[in-house]
Amino acid sequence: SLWRDGVSYAHAPDLTHYLESTFVPSVVPQPDEYHAKDQARQYLEKLADQVSPGAKLLPFGSMANGFALKNSDMDLCCFLAKDAPVREPSELVEILGRLIEQETNFYVKMLPRARIPIIKLTIPPSTDVPMGMACDIGFENRLALENTRLLLTYAMIDSRLRTLVLFLKVWTKRRKINNPYRGTLSSYGYVLLVIQFLAHVKQPPVLPNLQRLSSPDGSAAEETMFDGHDISFFDDLDALPSLFQTTNTETSGELLIDFFRYFSKEFNFTHQVVSIRSDKGVLPKLQKGWHVDFEFDPELTVRDQHKLCVEDPFQLDYNVARTVTRDGLYTIRGEFMRAFRILTTPTRSPEGIGAVINS
Ligand code: ATP
Ligand code: MG
Incomplete structure (x- = not known):
């Protein structure tokens, strides 16, 4: 029906049609973009191999999790061979960074002293690479690889997730x-x-x-700890249908409208933490000790904020939203409300729903 709990879903069919037949195909990268990026990755991997024989450069983030937009950055993580001499990431940033500077036409910025040391690479637009290319290289970040694989597994289970995520990425950037x-x-x-x-x-x-499904034969419980974090999750998609099959038939348009409803009216930003691995999806801030507004680091430079709390699925002591300030949260919530209002105003013309995405 068009009305649910006093909210009009009259635009949902048009919105779904727009999202699936126009929006998604127009924002995702074409195969040639993936190809060009993989070529760059392979070339950079050869250089990493010169620095430390057997080193691998693996993609993570949006190029590997199914949520990439056209021209998105490429996130790469360098792993040294098991028998290679141990070296500090900060040292590797400088050695590999200099080699890339000598051997390629990437513009190189090295951040050896960042919390997570990385090399930032950019290529300006040219005829070969019409939109240019940006790439970050980090080191030995196993958790980033695992959370990428978790997101990818979710993306493969239901295509409505990808539709919603791609829309939100474009919309939040705009x-x-x-x-x-x-x-x-x-x-x-x-x-x-x-x-x-x-x-x-x-x-x-x-x-x-x-993170709460386990195989009927109990096989999910093997080798699951990394650096003190439980990184196990159910990834056997062939076996999934016997454990979970959704009976939810809502369209991506309905789900998007309801997503905006939930985060503008229902979620309690003051007291709740978003936690995908938990039983109910939310935890009290108090339980995580995140009810304290912020704490200063020893150098008094970085503020860990607890205005918006989003628990990392593996690094449970880590608030993914720690960068969100009071003003930032106010703006985000205002945007959720604006989107909800536009998408649920029944008198608006079908073309008018496009207003939600325009600045
Ligand atoms: P975009 O296309 O906007 O670059 P993305 O999917 O690559 O989006 P990012 O936010 O750039 O997303 O994050 C890339 C990857 O880096 C994530 O998949 C995750 O593995 C890791 N990551 C990013 N931010 C965090 C964070 N705050 N905590 C832990 N891991 C993070
Ligand atoms: Mg990225």
Whole structure:
């Protein structure tokens, strides 16, 4: 029906049609872009191999999790061979960074002293690479690889997740609320909000909780700890149908409207933490000790904020939304409300729903 709990879903059919037949195909990268990026990755891997024989450069983030937009950055992580001499990431940043500078036409910026040391690479637009290319290289970040694989597994279970995530990525960038350096939330944070909504808020759920499903034969319990973090999750998609099959038939348009409803009216930003691995999808801030507003680091430079709390699925002591400031959260919530209002105004023309995405 068009009305549910006093909210008009009259635009849902048009919205779904727009999302699936126009929007998604127009924002995802074409195969040649993936190809060009993989070529660059292979070439950089050869250089990494010169620095430390057997080193691998593996993609993570959006190029590997199914949520990439056209021209998105490429996130790479360098892993040294098991028998290679141990070296500090900061040292590797400088050695590999200099080699890339000598051997390629990438513009290189090295951040050896960042919390997570990385090399930032950019190529300006040219005829070969019409939109240019940006790439970050980090080191030995196994957790990033595992959370990428978790997101990819969720993306493969139900295509409505990808539709919602791609829309939110474009929309949050247009509305300028996708910038952790300016007090708002990273793409990774928004993806966790969508997974929480589809796995825990929606009844019946669209997604299972992959961190709470176990194989009938108990095989999921093997080798699951890394650096003190439980990184196990159910990843056997062939066996999934016997454990979980969604009976939720809502369209992506309905789900998007309801996502905005939940995060503008229902979620309690003051007291709740978004936690996809938990039983209910939310935890009290108090339980995590995140009710204290912020703490200063020893150098009094970085503020860990607890205005918006989004628990990392593996690094449970880590608030993915720690960059979100009071003003940032106010802006984000205002944008959720604006989107909800536009999408649920029944008198608006079908073309008018496009207004939600325009600045
Ligand atoms: P975009 O296309 O906007 O670059 P993305 O999917 O690559 O989006 P990012 O926010 O750039 O998302 O994050 C890339 C990857 O880095 C994530 O998949 C995750 O593995 C890791 N990551 C990013 N932010 C965090 C964070 N705050 N905590 C832990 N891991 C993170
Ligand atoms: Mg990225």
